[in-house]
Amino acid sequence: MKAFIRETSTVAVVPIVNCDTDQIIPGRFLKADRAQGYGQFLFHDIRRDADGTLDPAFALNRPDAAAATILLVGDNFGCGSSREGAVYALVDHGIRALIAPGFGDIFYNNALKNGLVPVRLPAPVCDALAAHLAAHPQDPVTVDLEAGQVTLPGDLGAHPITIEPFARDCILRGLDEIELTLTHLDQIEAFEAARIAANPWLGR
Incomplete structure (x- = not known):
């Protein structure tokens, strides 16, 4: 997997609470050959309108989100099934880190095993970050795994990243x-x- 030392990026906000793994990648796509990339299936159904066209209001469909490698997501992100394909879809799309108040337990561990850094921050901090990004969508966030902190824009400060040492060492390497x-x-x-x-x- 690709090493992660630090990542500085704009942030796409997907504020869905209890976003389950079937929303991250619908189960029907898990039969696809991953060599072709699962990124094309990321949020496949929820980022589209009823007629199948991309919803321009969905964060990842906006032109300014194309370069974002960090997502701010809702609490309990990745709940539901244990499918590792949900992590594959995010990684293959180019997402390197997620910020949320909490994650589904199995999803969290699958993320660590695939070099995707899940950053838990208190809900009020995530809410403040979402409000800031709504007004300043181009302000970057830095996730520094080596230093063990995430630096938020404006006056939101720096916050520690807590990841189990073995997983942290594997991701850094x-x-x-x-x-x-x-x-x-x-x-x-x-x-x-x-x-x-x-x-x-x-x-x-």
């Missing part, structure tokens, strides 16, 4: 759990060689 295991490949191969040398019947 750009390693998923398989890639982390492979960093120890020399030791693994040496152990296996010694084990077979001591027990030759294992290699038969």
